[in-house]
Amino acid sequence: MWQLEGAKCSFLFCLGMSIIICSVIYLRASIPTAPKPSEPSSCRPFSTECKAVLPGTEIGVEWLRRDCQVESYILNSHLQCSNLTRELHFITRPLSREEEDYPLAFILTVHKELEVFVRLLRAIYMPQNVYCIHVDAKAPWEYQEAIRKLVSCFQNTFLSSHSETVTYAGFSRLQADVNCMRDLAKSKIGWRKVVNLCGQDFPVKSNLELVQYMQSKEWRDRNMTPGVKQPVSMRHRTELEHIEITGSHVVLKGMGLKKGPPPHNLQVYFGTAYYALTRPFVDFVLKSPIARDLLEWSIDTFSPDEHYWVTLNHVKEAPGSHINGDWEGDIRAIKWKDQEGNTHNGCKGHYVRDICIYGMEDLPWIIERNSMFANKFERDTFPEVLDCLEQWHRNKVLSQSTVPIEPSWLLATQSNSSSSSYFNSSARA
Structure with a gap:
């Protein structure tokens, strides 16, 4: 009898433990848990050419990157925004009173290269500025969601209220900028000038240098739209009707139908698609x-963003107009293939649509030019170029700071000294 009772107790104990264990397994399987961010792999070391432009390397200082796999972090991370801004090394305070008193607006039109976009935004981000992000409507859903998540972490950063399906050289590219301008016009941030960027740009000047350049005697009250009267070789763009194949390309309409003249007897100009414009403009x-009227007339032209801004900036009534303007305004460092041997010594990376995708040996030229921005960069083909330029730029930004440097703002550390003390001593100098 005692043996039977003992067997019963053992059976009930085992049954109870089995129920508890199964319940725990079931609950753990049924309750969703946020996946942990993937552990970053070892950071890619700076290349030899890169070390030549980083401070201290001539006396043996080794710069060690802290920032790896930005794209996978954005795609996979479920961290709170406070962690995201810290882990991705965004600057969270104005670095000088001069910059705080002259907030800038930025329009960024993007459709690919998520990591390059995040690093671009991080490089130009300052809490006193305002940023409108236009994401191409045809961009992959995952890409759009990643940018939406990132943008939601910043009060001064937002997505354009209307997204275009952007076509290369099409009116949709111009319309994307206009959409962001409408949004920025409603902003409570008192921005002074707006600059437009694409996702493969990267800054060369610091935010402080941009502010000082735009407040210089030459540009204080003027718009910057480099360009000239439309050359004969470019007239087909606006004299013949074109049609935009949505999301694909632009072609001539019919056999080359003639357009009517521009409205208001405007002289058409030709220039870059990039600008720095005053708020009144x-x-x-x-x-x-x-x-x-010029915007409507431009709908069936080829690459209208290359004539629209510069043409309006030569209208006398336009605020901040530059009616005698030419190619002044060093907005972009670009290596065009047809200017090889003239304005530059050739592309050390490779050309895409006659524009250089920069290689490492292009870096000295970019830094020496000291334009506002440089274009273009790709992560997959020449990743070391962006690593180097980004670190060089962040070093410059922090060395100009008039406030103490937060440790989270550092993209790399020095192997034989405290990087934060280096920058703080630079700021006090």
Whole structure:
């Protein structure tokens, strides 16, 4: 009898333990848990050419990157925004009173190269500025979600209220900028000038240098739209009707139908698609019948963003207009294939659509030019170039700071000294 009772107790004990164990397994399987961010692999070391532009390397200082796999972090991370800004090394305070008193607006149109975009935003980000991000409507859903998640972490950064399906050389590219301008016009941040960027740009000047350049005697009250009267070789772009194949390309309409003349007897100019515009000029773009009529007339032209801004900036009534302007305004360092041997010594990476995708040996030229921005960069083909330029730029930004440096702002550390003390001593100098 005692043996039977003992067997019963053992059976009930085992049964109870089995139920508890199964319940725990079931609960752990049924309750969703946020996946942990993937552990970053070893950081890619700086290349030899890169070390030549980093401070201290001539006396044996080794720079060690802290920032790896930005793209996988954005795609996979479920961290809170406070962690995200710290882990991705965003600057979270204005670095000088001069910059705080002159906030800038940025328009970024993006469709690919997520990591390059994140690193671009990080490089130009300052809490006093404002950023409108236009994501191409045809970009992959995962890409759009990643940018939406990142943008939600910053009060001064937002997605454009209307997204275009952007076509290369099409009107949709110009419309994307105008959409962001409408949004920026409603911003409560008192931005002074707006600059447009694409996702494969990267800054060369620091935010402080941009502010000082835009407040210089030459540009204080002027718009920057480099360009000239439309050359004969470019007239087909605006004299013949074109049609945009949505999301693909632009072609001539029919056998080359002639367009009517531009509205208001405007002289058409040809220039870059990039600019730095005053806030009153943006109001002119959004409200003036001249600007509205030119925008509508430009719908069936080829690459209208290369004539629209520069043409309006030669209108006398436009605020901040530069009616005698030429190619002044060093907005972009670009190596065009047809300018090889003239303005540059050739592309050390490779050309895409006659524009250089920079290689490592292009770095000295970029830094020496000291333009506002450089274009273009790719992560997969020449990743070391962006590593180097980004670290060089962050070193410059922090060395100009008038406030103490936060440790999280450092993208790399020095092997034989405290990087934070290096930058703090630079800021006090």
